[in-house]
Amino acid sequence: MKKAAGIMIAIFLFSCTAFAENNMVQIKGSDTLINLVQKMSEVYMEKYPGKNISVTGGGSGTGIAALINKKTDIANASRLIKAKEIQNAEKEGVTPKRVVIAIDGLSVIVNKDNSVLQLTVDQIGKIFRGEITNWSEVGGDDQAITLYGRQSNSGTFEFLREVVLKGDYSSNMRQMNGNSQIIEAVKTDIGGIGYVGVGYAKEAEDINIVKVARNSKSPFCSPLNVEDVKSGKYPLSRPLNQYVNGTPANEAKEFILFELSPAGQKIVEEQGFFAIPDEYIEHNESIIG
Amino acid sequence: MNKIKDKLIFFFFLLSGLIVVMLLAGIFYLLGSTSIHAFKEISLKQFFFSDNWNPNAYGEPSYGIVSMIVSTFMVTIGSLVIAVPLGIGTAAYLSDIASEKVREIVKPVIEILAAIPSVVIGFLGIVLIGPIVAKIFHIQSGLNAVNGSILLAVMALPTIISLSEDALTAVPNTYTEASLALGATKWQTLVKVKIPAALSGILASCMLGMGRAVGETMTVLMATGCAPAMPHSFLDSVRTLTSSIAIELGEVAYFSTHYYALFAVGLVLFIITFIINLASDIILHNYQKVYN
Numbered sequence: 281m282k283k284a285a286g287i288m289i290a291i292f293l294f295s296c297t298a299f300a301e302n303n304m305v306q307i308k309g310s311d312t313l314i315n316l317v318q319k320m321s322e323v324y325m326e327k328y329p330g331k332n333i334s335v336t337g338g339g340s341g342t343g344i345a346a347l348i349n350k351k352t353d354i355a356n357a358s359r360l361i362k363a364k365e366i367q368n369a370e371k372e373g374v375t376p377k378r379v380v381i382a383i384d385g386l387s388v389i390v391n392k393d394n395s396v397l398q399l400t401v402d403q404i405g406k407i408f409r410g411e412i413t414n415w416s417e418v419g420g421d422d423q424a425i426t427l428y429g430r431q432s433n434s435g436t437f438e439f440l441r442e443v444v445l446k447g448d449y450s451s452n453m454r455q456m457n458g459n460s461q462i463i464e465a466v467k468t469d470i471g472g473i474g475y476v477g478v479g480y481a482k483e484a485e486d487i488n489i490v491k492v493a494r495n496s497k498s499p500f501c502s503p504l505n506v507e508d509v510k511s512g513k514y515p516l517s518r519p520l521n522q523y524v525n526g527t528p529a530n531e532a533k534e535f536i537l538f539e540l541s542p543a544g545q546k547i548v549e550e551q552g553f554f555a556i557p558d559e560y561i562e563h564n565e566s567i568i569g
Numbered sequence: 570m571n572k573i574k575d576k577l578i579f580f581f582f583l584l585s586g587l588i589v590v591m592l593l594a595g596i597f598y599l600l601g602s603t604s605i606h607a608f609k610e611i612s613l614k615q616f617f618f619s620d621n622w623n624p625n626a627y628g629e630p631s632y633g634i635v636s637m638i639v640s641t642f643m644v645t646i647g648s649l650v651i652a653v654p655l656g657i658g659t660a661a662y663l664s665d666i667a668s669e670k671v672r673e674i675v676k677p678v679i680e681i682l683a684a685i686p687s688v689v690i691g692f693l694g695i696v697l698i699g700p701i702v703a704k705i706f707h708i709q710s711g712l713n714a715v716n717g718s719i720l721l722a723v724m725a726l727p728t729i730i731s732l733s734e735d736a737l738t739a740v741p742n743t744y745t746e747a748s749l750a751l752g753a754t755k756w757q758t759l760v761k762v763k764i765p766a767a768l769s770g771i772l773a774s775c776m777l778g779m780g781r782a783v784g785e786t787m788t789v790l791m792a793t794g795c796a797p798a799m800p801h802s803f804l805d806s807v808r809t810l811t812s813s814i815a816i817e818l819g820e821v822a823y824f825s826t827h828y829y830a831l832f833a834v835g836l837v838l839f840i841i842t843f844i845i846n847l848a849s850d851i852i853l854h855n856y857q858k859v860y861n
Contacts, residue, residue, distance in 0.1 A: 341820030349823075368822055426710045431795065432625040433820035441627060448627045454712055454794035454806050455816070461695060461791065468700040471709045 304332040305531045309343015309356030310435050311458045312477035313520055316382065316551045317356055317539075323547060324538050333535060337458070340435025347523055348372050353532045355523040358384065358435035358477070359442075376523045377567050381539045383554040385503025386436065386516040387481035388490040389463065391470045396420035398491040398500040401444055401515050407473060408440065410450025415471060427453035428462045428474035439518055440475055463487060477520075478503045479552030492516055510557050519560060520553065527569060540564055600836040607632075607829035616833065620799040622813065624827040632830045634837065636799040640714070640807035641841070644789055645782040647718025647803060648725055653775050655722070656729030657764070660771075663730070664737035665759055676734070683727035687787040694720045694792030706804055712794035714803040720788050725778030732777065736770020737763055769853050776849035783842055786811040810838045 307317055314337040321333040335356075338346075343355035348369045361369075361376055369376050388404060390396060396418055399407075406412040407425060415423045427450055430437040436459075441449065456462045462474035463484045473490075481489050482504065491500035494515045501508040501515070508514040528536055538544050545555040556564070608616070611632045619633025659679075663672050698719055699711030706715070740763050748758040764771065786809075794806030795816065814831055821828045 338819055345820050345822070364822070424709060431816045433816060445627070448623065451621070451623070451798035452796050452806070454710065454796045455808070456795075457791055464695050465699075465710065465712060468703065468711070469709045 303531050304334055305354065305535055306352045307333065307335045307354040307356060307522075308338060308346045308352040310340040310358040310520070311337045311430075312358040312384065312434075312436055312480075313356040313382075313522075316479060316520075316548065316553060319551060320539055320544055320547050321535070323543070324535060331531070331535075339431065339433035340438070341433040344376070344523060347376060347525060348374055350374065350525070353524065354528075354536070357521045357523055358518065359438045360521070361523060374525045377526060377528070379522045379524065379528075379536055379540070379564050379567055380519040380556055380560040381522055381536075381544075382520045382548040383510060383556060383560075384518055384520050385478040385509035385514050385554070386439065386475055386518060387478045387503045388473065388475050388492060388516070389466050389481055389484070389487045390473050390490055391466055392486045392488055393470050394420060394423075394488060396490070397488060398493065400493045400496055402495065404492065405444045405446065408445055408449055408453065409447050410452060423471045426469050426472045428456055428465045428469075428472055429453045430459075430462070430475075431455045431457065436475060436477070440516075443516070443518075477553070478509070482552040506554055509554050519556075527567065533568065536568065540568075597839070600832055600839055604829055604833035604836045606824075607826060607833040610826045611830060611833075616830075622797050622808075624817065624830060630827070632826075634810070634834060636797065637808055637810045637813055637834070638837070638841075640793075640800055641783060641809040641811070641838075643714045643800060643803065643807055644717040644721055644793065644809060645779060647714055648721035648782045649775065649779055651718060651722035652725045652729055652778055656726050656774070656778070657733055657771060659726075659730045660733035660737055661759055661764070663734045665755070665763070676731075679727050679730050682723070683731075687724065687785060688791070690720050690724060691788040691791030694788065699792060708804050710794065710806070712792060713805055714793060714800060714807045717789045717793040717807060717809075718803070720792055721782040721785055724785060724788065725781050728781060729774045729778045732774030733767070733771045736767035736774070739770070740766045772852060773849060776845060780842055780845055783845065784811060784838070786815050790815055810834055810841075814838075 307321070314335060318335045321335050325331050325333060340355075340357040340359050343352065344357055344361055344365050346352040347355035348365065349372070355376075361378070366376060388399065394415065396415055399418060403412065403418050407418070408427060408429065410427075412418060413425055415421055415425055429440075429449055432455075441447075454465070456465060456474075459476040459480040462476050463480060466472040466474045467484075467486045481487070489503060491502045492515050493500045501513050503509055503514055503516065505514065509517040522536065522539075524532060524536070540556070540561075548555050615631065615633055618635060619631065620635040621631045621633045622637060624630045624632060663675060667675065694716050695712070699716050701711065702713070702716050702719070703709065703711035744762055744766055745758055748762045749755075753761065789807075789809050790812040793808070793812070795808040795812050796806035797808050798806070800807045814834055817827070818831050821831060
């Protein structure tokens with residue numbers, strides 16, 4: 281009995297040290313980025329055997345919190361870091377630096393039987409704040425609107441709130457656990473509306489992607505249009521980021537360089553997102569050196 | 570030598586008992602001492618009487634747990650309404666009516682049901698049960714308390730069936746024989762003699778099922794929509810105490826008001842489950858006294 285316990289402890293200790301020596305790069309955060317970064321890490325690990333990268337989700341807020349608590353090497357974030365988070369990081373001796381790895385056109389999705397195919401930013405704001413509650417108010421059928429959004433640890437939740445709502449979400453909004461859950465819900469709900477990363481919307485069936493205009497005078501743009509998203513003409517385009525502590529080094533740096541390489545950016549496009557434009561390439565170079 | 574061995578074993582068991590008690594006390598102390606900080610900034614009145622929970626608000630954050638408590642009780646009671654009759658019925662069937670062969674197949678199958686991970690049940694709630702609920706009630710979204718109740722009932726059923734069946738089987742044969750000899754039918758024997766005789770076990774099984782439903786997190790998190798608004802009917806989305814903690818604890822800044830408030834929510838949850846267990850203990854105890 282004692283012997284068995286001794287062996288167990290030995291195995292446990294051994295596995296701990298084995299992991300520690302493995303130089304595993306931990307990546308954590310945004311659920312919008314998880315599939316993309318997962319795919320990139322798979323290709324990377326296949327290309328360079330012996331490298332070890334672990335990607336987990338949890339939401340941008342969770343990833344940034346983990347970076348601050350030094351529990352991850354890279355934090356995926358679909359939003360920018362908040363001033364308060366930078367303060368917290370500095371208290372812990374962490375200096376968050378941002379690298380942009382892809383561009384997303386945040387897509388507003390509705391059920392395939394919904395006749396509303398375009399909305400202005402103002403209308404989307406009113407819908408998610410709960411001020412518009414029926415599709416007839418935005419030119420659709422007489423049908424109650426059901427809101428599907430993300431939970432507060434999601435960067436997408438914050439992004440839409442900062443850029444579009446400029447206020448609180450309706451307390452009747454159902455708070456879903458990830459992009460795919462929103463798609464599943466909108467698929468079956470004729471009055472449903474939700475928001476997901478374009479990489480998820482593109483792949484989904486039985487939903488419509490709404491065209492969005494900045495205001496009532498500007499043209500309606502689709503998040504599927506590469507030029508509009510990259511140029512920012514599509515109002516909900518946003519950079520997808522990774523935060524690291526200080527200038528990235530060693531294994532983490534190598535992986536980030538791979539993400540930004542043509543091979544990495546090819547995966548970005550394969551996953552339905554958009555490659556980074558020149559302005560961000562320059563920004564990234566200034567961070568990585 | 571033997572005496573020392575005896576003593577050692579005695580202390581070992583005493584220690585195990587004490588560890589459990591200390592663990593419980595420790596958890597209670599940790600929750601209590603951490604959540605007390607929350608009330609430096611949140612008034613008790615807001616916490617216990619406001620139904621607006623929005624710690625990440627765009628403007629002023631608010632911390633009211635009424636709608637979460639209502640939500641928790643709604644899905645729990647809903648699941649018991651489904652699981653208790655179904656569970657006792659199945660248990661009675663297995664113990665009294667089913668042939669040996671059927672029982673040998675059905676019982677393990679029910680126990681396998683208990684092994685399904687909650688995240689899988691939650692997923693079924695989104696893609697399968699939810700849309701069915703929406704169709705039956707002619708509503709747009711099936712992510713509501715009914716959906717959560719059905720899924721929690723599925724999760725509580727194995728416990729209820731298994732323990733109730735054990736309790737029914739444990740009723741001495743002499744009871745059944747005496748009842749049948751007096752001319753009672755099989756149905757009368759089951760309802761009037763066996764179920765009352767096994768009631769303590771059946772009650773215990775239901776209480777355990779209830780405990781499971783109150784504390785379940787992943788399934789309700791995925792399948793009930795988690796809208797923070799106060800639910801007005803079983804067809805509204807609900808957000809339980811557990812799902813709020815699970816959603817928010819991952820990203821909360823340590824030692825902030827929000828962090829302490831989540832511990833206070835945990836404390837409330839702990840007290841609720843504690844009361845349920847205490848109540849079941851008291852009921853059991855009283856019942857056994859009367860019965861003996």
